[in-house]
Amino acid sequence: SAVISQKPSRDICQRGTSLTIQCQVDSQVTMMFWYRQQPGQSLTLIATANQGSEATYESGFVIDKFPISRPNLTFSTLTVSNMSPEDSSIYLCSVERSTEAFFGQGTRLTVV
């Protein structure tokens, strides 16, 4: 298995501000994945973060809105920029180990 620590676990933010979410993994991984789960919806992949290269974004997600850092093989951050109420979601980071996906506990974001 993999131990993934995500911070913060929840936050309430004012619209127009930005929030950076941190994800720490207990051992080195090549790729880290960031997902969004909007209220009542399932998970959608935002981007894949590789160490040493720019993140790869899925259709509908852009770097200016969701900048990602991947400074080393155990850590990544996702920033939600210029937030609006529509960004209220649970954001989750994920890694794969022996072909199995593992998830952090998520960050519950509410934008007011």
Add this chain to the structure above:
Amino acid sequence: KQEVTQIPAALSVPEGENLVLNCSFTDSAIYNLQWFRQDPGKGLTSLLLIQSSQREQTSGRLNASLDKSSGRSTLYIAASQPGDSATYLCAVSSNQGGKLIFGQGTELSVKP
């Protein structure tokens, strides 16, 4: 484009009942399929991983089957308990290290 559907969307059963959750996917060219559990407002816990070459996996009271050719998987829960109450998600990936495509989930409630 891969699409994953889960039926039913919600299920309420009395304690002790055996139950089956269904997952279907449109593209049979999958790498693996994974079942997750999500408690309200929390992250995902991996339950079972089935590789594309496998037909089923078992863990305790849980059994997951995979019929790749027909694009179906089932999660069987034996002797359900109130602690099993959660949302169950299935997800497929098309390659190792690739993104997961999730179903909408089945919200299970087990009544004491």
